Amino acid sequence: MKRWQKVTWLGLVLVMWVGVAWASGEGGAAHGDKVMNLVYRVINFILVAAILYKLAGKKAADFFSGRSRQIEEELKGLEQRRVQAEAKLQEVEQKIANLETEREQILRVAREQGEAIKAQIIEDAKRSAEQIKAQAKITAEQEAKAVFEQVKAEIAEKIVQAAEGLIKERLSEDIHRKLINEYLTKVVVN
Numbered sequence: 001m002k003r004w005q006k007v008t009w010l011g012l013v014l015v016m017w018v019g020v021a022w023a024s025g026e027g028g029a030a031h032g033d034k035v036m037n038l039v040y041r042v043i044n045f046i047l048v049a050a051i052l053y054k055l056a057g058k059k060a061a062d063f064f065s066g067r068s069r070q071i072e073e074e075l076k077g078l079e080q081r082r083v084q085a086e087a088k089l090q091e092v093e094q095k096i097a098n099l100e101t102e103r104e105q106i107l108r109v110a111r112e113q114g115e116a117i118k119a120q121i122i123e124d125a126k127r128s129a130e131q132i133k134a135q136a137k138i139t140a141e142q143e144a145k146a147v148f149e150q151v152k153a154e155i156a157e158k159i160v161q162a163a164e165g166l167i168k169e170r171l172s173e174d175i176h177r178k179l180i181n182e183y184l185t186k187v188v189v190n
Helices: 002-024 032-170 173-189
Strands: none
Touching: 002 032
């Protein structure tokens, strides 16, 4: 109710002030119609504003107070997001600061792994070389043995041929028959 009283008094003061201002000017009486027109318009405005306030005042007040609460909540949310963004920014700045250290550490680890792989490759190559040498030695020994056996067989064959040739030269047909008969009798007796 106090608001209506304030609005009404304010409207009346405004109307009187306008009327006094208009009347104090030159030819105030000649402009009386215009003053009354202005007074009617001000009264009309006050009545329309009062009706609007009466019909939609509470809804408008609720709307604006609700809107102000919504704005406050949004501001709180924005403040929280700002705090989170600052925390992330600090985290990123710290990561950037540690980036050089991390890069050096990664390079060191990569070098160590490279050296370990290199040593492993060299060790594997040495082991493979030893195996190849051992296999080559075994193969060479086997080939030497095979060649030795082949040479031995060839020598034995040549000895047999040479002995056969000697026997054929020294052995006549009569001696040959005599030897065969002797062997046959030994075989039959045994």
